[in-house]
Each structure stands twice: as C-alpha cells, then as structure tokens.
Amino acid sequence: MHGLAHFPSLRGQTLFLALAGLLAGTALQLQQSALWHWGVYALFVALALILLAQAATKKIANTALLVVAALVLGWGATGLRASAFLQHALDPALEGRDLVVTGVVTDMPQRNEAGLRFRLRVESAALDGQPIAVPPRIDVGWYAGVYPTGTELAGLQRVPDVVQAGERWRMTLRLKAPHGSRNPHGFDYELWLWEQGVQATAYVRAGANDPAPQRLGQTWRHPVSLVRQTVRDQILAQITPRQYAGLIAALVVGDQNAIDRVDWDVFRATGVAHLMSISGVHITMFAWAAALVLGWLWRRSGRLCRWWPASSAALAGGVLLAIAYSAFAGWGVPAQRTCVMLATIAALRLSGARWPWPQVWMLACAVVVALDPWALLQPGFWLSFVAVGVLFATDSGAGRAHSTRAGGRFVSEFSAGPPQGKLAPLGGSAAHAVASVGAIFREQWVITLALAPLTLLLFGQVSIVGLLANAFAIPWVTLVVTPLALFGVLVPGLWDVAAGAVGLLLAGLQWLAAFPWAALSVAMPPLWLGVAGVLGGMALVFPWSWPMRLLGLPLLLPVFLWQAPLPPEGQFELLAADVGQGNAVLVRTAHHALLYDAGPRYSLESDAGHRVLVPLLQALHTRLDTLVLSHRDADHVGGAQAVLAMQPQATLLSSIEPEHPLQVLRPAQRCVAGQQWRWDGVDFAVVHPRAEDYDRQGKPNALSCVLRISSGAHTALLVGDIEQAQEARLIADSADLLHSDVLLVPHHGSKTSSSAAFLDAVAPQFALMQSGYRNRFGHPAASVLQRYQERSIVVHDSPHCGAMRWQSWNPQNVACTRESSQRYWHHRVP
Known part of the structure; x- marks a missing residue:
C-alpha cells in the first residue's frame, strides 16, 4: 500500500480518474441484458492487465490510457465473475421435480405463521436415486398446514421441526429458479438473491405421502449463526411486548425480519430506518x-x-x-x-x-x-x-x-x-x-x-421530519438502546431496560409520523433529472457565496415538481402489476385513477399492497378515485387494506359481503350491472353481476365485478374470476358490450373459464394474464392457452412479462417491464 501511495504514474488526478474508470467499467457491464461468452471477458481482463503492467514499469504514463485500462478491467472482471456464477444456475429441467437434497443450514431460520424459511448449503442431491448437480446455495421454505397443489389439496403438511443453524438435513425439495415480481420502480428480488449468492428457491415436500425430512445431526460448521439464533430466541422469549423484542433482536443479531411492518412504516416516514438495523x-x-x-x-x-x-x-x-x-x-x-x-x-x-x-x-x-x-x-x-x-x-x-x-x-x-x-x-x-x-x-x-433529491430519485419519498427525528434518534439509538441491547447478551436483565428505551423512542417517532406533512411523496423523476437535482442539492450546501449556492435551485426544484406522464384527454392506460398469483390493474385517465383488485396476501406480514401497489402508486404519485375489488378471494383483496390506508379518499366498489373485515375500514358500494360513469372522456360500465345475483348462494367467483372501459375507439374488459356459467350469461345479456381490444384473462387462465364462445364474443387482440410463476394451482391450463392460440389472441403473462402496460392511444403494443429492463441476472422463463 505504501508503494502505491508513491506510485509515480498514479498520483493526484490520475489516480482519481483511474479509480473512476474502474467504477465506470463495472457500471457499464451491469447494463448488459445478457452475458457474453466468458472468454471475451477473460480476453479484456488480460488486455487491461497488460496495459497496467506497462504503466507499472513506466513504459506508459498516459493518463487516458490508464483510465481506459481501468475501465476495461472493471468491465471484464465483473463479466467474468458473473459468468462463473451462472455456471451453477439451476437446470430448468429440474424445476418442479422431487429431489432428495442433503445440506447444512447456514443461517438463522425465519419463522412466520406459514412455517419457516432458511438457507441451505447443498452437499448432495439426487433425482430418482441418481446424483445430480444443483445450485450450491438455496433458500428453502418449510410450510405448515394445508397446502394446495393444482386444484386439489395435498393434505396436512408435517409441522416444521425446530431447525437450527449448522444442522445437516436430508429432505425432499421442489426447486425453481429465483423469480420475483418486476414492476416499474419496484424492488428487484432477483438481484437481491444474486448478491446473496442464491440461485434457487425451494419448498419442503412434507405431506402425508412424502418421505419425512431427516435431521442428520449438528455439524457445528456455523457456530456464529447458531449463537445468533440462540440469542434471538432468548430475546423474543424474554421481552414483551413483541414489538420491542423485534427491534432489539434486529439491533443485536441483525434480524430485521423481527421488526413489525407497521414499525418500518414509521421509521421510513421519520427518516430513521437506517438506525433500526445493524x-x-x-x-x-x-x-x-x-x-x-x-x-x-x-x-x-x-x-x-x-x-x-x-x-x-x-x-x-x-x-x-x-x-x-x-x-x-x-x-x-x-x-x-x-x-x-x-x-x-x-x-x-x-x-x-x-x-x-x-x-x-x-x-x-x-x-x-x-x-x-x-x-x-x-x-x-x-x-x-x-x-x-x-x-x-x-x-x-x-x-x-x-x-x-x-x-x-x-x-x-x-x-x-x-x-x-x-x-x-x-x-x-x-x-x-x-x-x-x-x-x-x-x-x-x-x-x-x-x-x-437522491432520496426522491431512489424512493420517491423524503421525510420532512427526518432532521428532527434523527436529532434525538441517532444519539438515543447509538448511545443508549444499542449498548443496552448488546450488553444484555451478558446480563439479560438489561434487555428489559433496553425495551423501555425502545418504548420511549417509538412513542416519539410515532408522534412525529402522525403529522400529515411528516413525509413528502412525489413522482419518481427520470435518472437525468434526479442527477441534476443531486448536483443542485450539493451546490446549496457547498461553502460558496450565497449567490453561487442559489444557482443550485434551478436544478433542484424540477425534482420536486416532476409529474409522471398521464394519458391524453379521452384516452386511458392499463398497468397490470406483477403481483404473482392474483389480480391488480391500475387504470389511469387524464385526471383520474382506478385500481381493479389489490393482489394477494403472501403472509400476515406481507401482501401485494405493501410490497407492490403502495410503492407503485407513490412512484407514479397517483391519487385513486376508486378501488374496485372484484370479489372476496384472497388473491384479489389481499393488498386492499394497505391501499385503502394510503388512499383515504378512494371509494370502494365491490361484491364483498357486508360482514367482510374491509367494510369496517371503508364501507363498500355494491357493484351492479348497469352502473356507469365517465372520466375525462373515457366511459366506465359495470356489466356483471346483476342485483339478484347477490341473493343466490354460490362461489365468490360468480359475483366477480366485470368492468368495461372504453375510449370510444378502443375498449378493455376486466373480468375477475368469472367462470364459464357467467361467461355464457354475459354473452346472452350483453353481447354487444363484450367486444374489446384487451381482455384480462378470466380466473388467471383456469380451465373453468375462457370458454370458446366467450373468446369469440370478446375477440380481443391482446389478453393479459396475471398468474404466479409455477404457481401451485397450475394456472394457466394448457387447454385454455390453446384456445387463445387458435384465435390468434396474443397472450402476455406476468411470469414472462412482469408488469404489463397497454395504452388506448397506442393500441398495437403491450409494454413488458421484464423485457424493457432485462439484465443478465434476471430469470428468463422458458
């Protein structure tokens, strides 16, 4: 290092530019949608090393050449690492197969109401008794309770045993490639797994007819993780309420999953989320x-x-x-x-x-x-x-x-x-x-x-009370809460004192978060505008004269005033969010917005509302006028509570029963055929169910609210989970209203829907299918896909497309988020 400090050709500005070139080369490689052959990267790395070696021997002292060499080195080295990592990717032929896997648990298992999750370091795997190669590190879910497979229930799953870090297990797993939702401005789950070194996810086959998972013993290979798990369990067992215990566990052993979701909302609103983990x-x-x-x-x-x-x-x-x-x-x-x-x-x-x-x-x-x-x-x-x-x-x-x-x-x-x-x-x-x-x-x-400006660019939100919140939260957390929590490992009684300190902290933060102006949300600006805003913010705080500082305002203000593009007058846009197995379609006109369904609930602490829809609405700075919940099934209303909490002005239109819990949060108006309204030159009409349908006992699917949206020239039909009986009645009662350019595929492609007669009546150019990748219901059915293909209807589905966008003023195109933002670490569905 001392030699480098005095390296003649790498002094001052040259060193700075060379390091910047290394960063730029790495950044360029991260923009690749697909990797090249590893030999290409190796060749460029060799070339870069030759140039740097020449510089080291003082045969070359050209700054520009050194910067180029550093750029090539960053590009080639990153591509070479990525190519080596992908050599261990899961073979698509192994997805959905029952594999016998032996491996060691590497970290603290995470338990929730559905079971538990843990990371497994694979030692061996076999298919039908023959050894096979699988990714060395996988994330495993072990679920309890009734687990549906296809359209039937597989029976009661074996309740997960106590699993500890360092244990070796043999179990039957079903693997699939890492696949997450892809939405505009959304979290990149596949990138997160890539950084973690995980190349497959799996669930334990633990039904009555499956071989029982076998604990083979404690290996003591991960003693630190085992100690962390023991400490976390002690914290959760000793401290009440659970809310305080979760925060202390996060500060002591880094278990951020222990923090309640509602607390994370408070921390983000007050700008102190960075303090609530290690x-x-x-x-x-x-x-x-x-x-x-x-x-x-x-x-x-x-x-x-x-x-x-x-x-x-x-x-x-x-x-x-x-x-x-x-x-x-x-x-x-x-x-x-x-x-x-x-x-x-x-x-x-x-x-x-x-x-x-x-x-x-x-x-x-x-x-x-x-x-x-x-x-x-x-x-x-x-x-x-x-x-x-x-x-x-x-x-x-x-x-x-x-x-x-x-x-x-x-x-x-x-x-x-x-x-x-x-x-x-x-x-x-x-x-x-x-x-x-x-x-x-x-x-x-x-x-x-x-x-x-950078926070707005990255998150679309900045805390107004953050300055005040951090003024007391930083010293309180770093000098009081964290030391008490850490010393509690040696003296457990201190955890109770730490819990009291956490209570005081939460009380103050909740008070600040309750202010209506606690956080400012704006539409997420484009990259170029965000960069300009960052430069403007830096100019305002630089130790220059105030006339010079104020020059940053023209760069800063556009970030706060940016508005996401909206449809022209008389036109509308559909954005079918990627929420996995469920429906959620955002409909926007020039000055109004409607959300059709709110996606599924993934667990007690996670749903499509918090994970996908609320961030999406914030990023677009969209104010909902109406939330339509087609029917009560969990994959359609799972995220509704989060959406309604964020959008207090939105009216609720639905077929949910009067006793439904959502009625307490927002009384719902029944959707009934014949309801109509007009927004910005766009017509909306409910065409199902009829009023008398509510008096009949039947499946909730039969009451799905069917919404027709038309600009006059172009039409979309959103149909929820209607089945063939409801399709037939729509043909009989409203055949003249069914023809559409775009159809939201009924019931996610279930074999009980999308009858030939219905598809002939609608005759769409495009069909949007919202379903989860390798979902456990088997959607879409092969027979259904064949009916669409026979009629030359172009089907776009969530697994291949991610979020799907269709615009009535550009009706010949469906934009796919997964395709437009494809990178080499993203899963390509076969």
Missing part, C-alpha cells in the same frame, strides 16, 4: 468505542508502545473487533461494505500514506465495488457515496490534504443507509468524541438537504 453507523460506533478502550489499555504498557504505537494498535484492533461484531450481526451486505471501508482507510493510515480526500473517497468506493460489483445497483451504496462526498467537500478542514479528521469522518459516514452525523476518528481522544457528537446537530441539515 448499519454502518452502529458498526463504526462499535469500532470507535473499541479503539478508544484498546488505545487506553495499550498506553498502560511501555513495552507494547515500544513494539507498536498505541494509535496504530487501537486503529487495527478497532477494525478487527468491528469485523467480529459484523459477523455476529449476520455479516449482511451493508455490514460488509462498512467493514471494507474501515479496513481500506485503516490500511492507508497504517501504511503512512497521506492522500487527499478525493483519492481516499474514490479508493474506498472502488474497493467496495471490486469486491461486490452489484453494490452499484443498491440505493444504500449511492446514498452513502454521495453523503460522504458532500461531507468531505463541505468540511471546513477538508482542504487539508492530510486531515486525520476527514479520514475518520469518511469511515464513520460510509454506511448502508443515509449516513447521519459523524463520529470521532478511530483511535481519537475523548475530546474528539465530544466534538463529533456535537457536530451531529450542525451537519444533519447538510445531509438532509443534499440527499433529498
């Missing part, structure tokens, strides 16, 4: 405290000080203990990034290198990206990267190239979430610590203002 702030705080203690102890020994200076020993020891703490906390990706930051800066300081802050800043980022190229696609990385740069550039002492304070601030501020406040440099004195805590209040506004 983040860079906590790890750096731990490292700083450990360094202070080690430095104090080291100075007590003259022999040790003569062998190695106390400041250096404290720095190295603090980093090592921070790494140990991160391992105990689960060694998540954000913790890994923070530890890399700490280690990089510590190595520079221990080597005697004295680099200006831009080079230190860029080096630390380049090291993180070299170890984890896909960090460039994580919001936390960019929030941290920009925040650190802002703090460096706006610090009054940043201009001192050898500023130890700047180096310490860099380490403390670079974390997974928006870095808040700063801590004293590792190995610093108590006076530095006091000064750093005081600086939290002075610099919090700088971070808030500078990151606001």
Whole structure:
C-alpha cells in the first residue's frame, strides 16, 4: 500500500480518474441484458492487465490510457465473475421435480405463521436415486398446514421441526429458479438473491405421502449463526411486548425480519430506518468505542508502545473487533461494505500514506465495488457515496490534504443507509468524541438537504421530519438502546431496560409520523433529472457565496415538481402489476385513477399492497378515485387494506359481503350491472353481476365485478374470476358490450373459464394474464392457452412479462417491464 501511495504514474488526478474508470467499467457491464461468452471477458481482463503492467514499469504514463485500462478491467472482471456464477444456475429441467437434497443450514431460520424459511448449503442431491448437480446455495421454505397443489389439496403438511443453524438435513425439495415480481420502480428480488449468492428457491415436500425430512445431526460448521439464533430466541422469549423484542433482536443479531411492518412504516416516514438495523453507523460506533478502550489499555504498557504505537494498535484492533461484531450481526451486505471501508482507510493510515480526500473517497468506493460489483445497483451504496462526498467537500478542514479528521469522518459516514452525523476518528481522544457528537446537530441539515433529491430519485419519498427525528434518534439509538441491547447478551436483565428505551423512542417517532406533512411523496423523476437535482442539492450546501449556492435551485426544484406522464384527454392506460398469483390493474385517465383488485396476501406480514401497489402508486404519485375489488378471494383483496390506508379518499366498489373485515375500514358500494360513469372522456360500465345475483348462494367467483372501459375507439374488459356459467350469461345479456381490444384473462387462465364462445364474443387482440410463476394451482391450463392460440389472441403473462402496460392511444403494443429492463441476472422463463 505504501508503494502505491508513491506510485509515480498514479498520483493526484490520475489516480482519481483511474479509480473512476474502474467504477465506470463495472457500471457499464451491469447494463448488459445478457452475458457474453466468458472468454471475451477473460480476453479484456488480460488486455487491461497488460496495459497496467506497462504503466507499472513506466513504459506508459498516459493518463487516458490508464483510465481506459481501468475501465476495461472493471468491465471484464465483473463479466467474468458473473459468468462463473451462472455456471451453477439451476437446470430448468429440474424445476418442479422431487429431489432428495442433503445440506447444512447456514443461517438463522425465519419463522412466520406459514412455517419457516432458511438457507441451505447443498452437499448432495439426487433425482430418482441418481446424483445430480444443483445450485450450491438455496433458500428453502418449510410450510405448515394445508397446502394446495393444482386444484386439489395435498393434505396436512408435517409441522416444521425446530431447525437450527449448522444442522445437516436430508429432505425432499421442489426447486425453481429465483423469480420475483418486476414492476416499474419496484424492488428487484432477483438481484437481491444474486448478491446473496442464491440461485434457487425451494419448498419442503412434507405431506402425508412424502418421505419425512431427516435431521442428520449438528455439524457445528456455523457456530456464529447458531449463537445468533440462540440469542434471538432468548430475546423474543424474554421481552414483551413483541414489538420491542423485534427491534432489539434486529439491533443485536441483525434480524430485521423481527421488526413489525407497521414499525418500518414509521421509521421510513421519520427518516430513521437506517438506525433500526445493524448499519454502518452502529458498526463504526462499535469500532470507535473499541479503539478508544484498546488505545487506553495499550498506553498502560511501555513495552507494547515500544513494539507498536498505541494509535496504530487501537486503529487495527478497532477494525478487527468491528469485523467480529459484523459477523455476529449476520455479516449482511451493508455490514460488509462498512467493514471494507474501515479496513481500506485503516490500511492507508497504517501504511503512512497521506492522500487527499478525493483519492481516499474514490479508493474506498472502488474497493467496495471490486469486491461486490452489484453494490452499484443498491440505493444504500449511492446514498452513502454521495453523503460522504458532500461531507468531505463541505468540511471546513477538508482542504487539508492530510486531515486525520476527514479520514475518520469518511469511515464513520460510509454506511448502508443515509449516513447521519459523524463520529470521532478511530483511535481519537475523548475530546474528539465530544466534538463529533456535537457536530451531529450542525451537519444533519447538510445531509438532509443534499440527499433529498437522491432520496426522491431512489424512493420517491423524503421525510420532512427526518432532521428532527434523527436529532434525538441517532444519539438515543447509538448511545443508549444499542449498548443496552448488546450488553444484555451478558446480563439479560438489561434487555428489559433496553425495551423501555425502545418504548420511549417509538412513542416519539410515532408522534412525529402522525403529522400529515411528516413525509413528502412525489413522482419518481427520470435518472437525468434526479442527477441534476443531486448536483443542485450539493451546490446549496457547498461553502460558496450565497449567490453561487442559489444557482443550485434551478436544478433542484424540477425534482420536486416532476409529474409522471398521464394519458391524453379521452384516452386511458392499463398497468397490470406483477403481483404473482392474483389480480391488480391500475387504470389511469387524464385526471383520474382506478385500481381493479389489490393482489394477494403472501403472509400476515406481507401482501401485494405493501410490497407492490403502495410503492407503485407513490412512484407514479397517483391519487385513486376508486378501488374496485372484484370479489372476496384472497388473491384479489389481499393488498386492499394497505391501499385503502394510503388512499383515504378512494371509494370502494365491490361484491364483498357486508360482514367482510374491509367494510369496517371503508364501507363498500355494491357493484351492479348497469352502473356507469365517465372520466375525462373515457366511459366506465359495470356489466356483471346483476342485483339478484347477490341473493343466490354460490362461489365468490360468480359475483366477480366485470368492468368495461372504453375510449370510444378502443375498449378493455376486466373480468375477475368469472367462470364459464357467467361467461355464457354475459354473452346472452350483453353481447354487444363484450367486444374489446384487451381482455384480462378470466380466473388467471383456469380451465373453468375462457370458454370458446366467450373468446369469440370478446375477440380481443391482446389478453393479459396475471398468474404466479409455477404457481401451485397450475394456472394457466394448457387447454385454455390453446384456445387463445387458435384465435390468434396474443397472450402476455406476468411470469414472462412482469408488469404489463397497454395504452388506448397506442393500441398495437403491450409494454413488458421484464423485457424493457432485462439484465443478465434476471430469470428468463422458458
């Protein structure tokens, strides 16, 4: 490292540009929709290394050539790693087959009302007694209760046993490739699994006719995970209420799943979500405290000080203990990034290198990206990267190239979430610590203002009360709650004290979150506008004259004023969200919006409303006028509660019964054939069910609200889960209203729907099919697909297409989110 610090051809601006080239090359490779042959990447890596070797021998000193070499190296190395990783991808022929798998549980299992989930390191796998190759790491679900397969029930599943980290199990699994929902501005589940090294998901076959899973013994291969699991279980057993226990478990062992969903909503609204898990702030705080203690102890020994200076020993020891703490906390990706930051800066300081802050800043980022190229696609990385740069550039002492304070601030501020406040440099004195805590209040506004445009670009929301919330939450969580929670591992009684501190914290945050202006939501701007806004925010906080700072306003304001494009007057748009096995279609006109169904409930803590629809509506800044719930089935109303809570002004139109729980939240108006209204030149009409249908006893599917939407020239028909009996009656009663350009496929493609006569009456050009990938109901049925194909109806389905968008003013095209944003880590459905 010392040699690198004085490398003649890599000084100053050249080093900065070379590191930037490495980052740019990596970023370019991440834009590939498909990987090339691994040999191409290997060739470019070899070329880049040759150029760098020439530079090292001083045969080449051209800055531009070095930047190009670094760019090629970043591109080729990332592609080579991705190609090697994909060599272990799941063979599509093995999906849906019963495989006997032996493996070791690598982490804490997560339990919920449906069963439990855990990660398995595969040791062997067999199909029909023959050994086969499967991905080395898979996520496994072990479900309890009745589990439907196809259209029948497989019977009562065996209740999951107590599963512990480090145990070896043999069990029958059904595997499938990682496949998540793909929606505009939505969470990329497949990228998340890719970063975790997971290339398949599975569920345990534990029905009455399946071989019983066998526990083969404890291997002790993952002792840290086993200890974490034991500590978490003790926390959850000792602390009441469960709400407080979950937060303490998250702070001690990094189990973020233990935090209630409603609490996450409060944390996001108040801008303190970064504090409620093992983040860079906590790890750096731990490292700083450990360094202070080690430095104090080291100075007590003259022999040790003569062998190695106390400041250096404290720095190295603090980093090592921070790494140990991160391992105990689960060694998540954000913790890994923070530890890399700490280690990089510590190595520079221990080597005697004295680099200006831009080079230190860029080096630390380049090291993180070299170890984890896909960090460039994580919001936390960019929030941290920009925040650190802002703090460096706006610090009054940043201009001192050898500023130890700047180096310490860099380490403390670079974390997974928006870095808040700063801590004293590792190995610093108590006076530095006091000064750093005081600086939290002075610099919090700088971070808030500078990151606001980036936060809006990434999340479409920024907390207005975040400055106030962080002012008391940062010191309270880092100096009170977290230490009490950690020392509770040794003295369990302290967990009760920590629970009391958590209660006070939640009370304050809930009070702030209750304000109607607690958070600002805007339409998520395009990338170019977001980048301009970030530059404008940085200009406002730079230590320039105020006339110069105010030049940032023209760049900043458009981010807050941006509006997502809306349909023209007299036209409408359908956006069929990718919610898995369920329906959810957003209909927008020039000034109105309607949501047809709200998708499924995945578990007690997860549903399509919170996971997909609320973020989508926020990203588009859409205000619903009406929520239509076709009928009461869980795959149509599962996300309704979350949507209604977010959209208090929306009226509810549905066929749900008067006793349905949603009636308490929002009284529903019955949908009845003949209801009509007009929005912005677009006609809406309910064509089913009839009023007398509500008096008949039958399946909920028969009462599905059927909605016809027409601009005059073009029409769409949304039909819920109607079956062939209802299709026949629609043909008899309303044949003249059925012809449409677009049809939402009835009942997700079930064999009980989509009769030949109905398809002939509707005669759509496009059919939109919302169904889950390899769903357990077997939708769509092969016979149904054949009927669509025989009539040359183009079928677009969620597994292949993701979210589907159709526009009445562009009726010859259905835009697929999965296709338009395809990257090589995304699953390609056969």
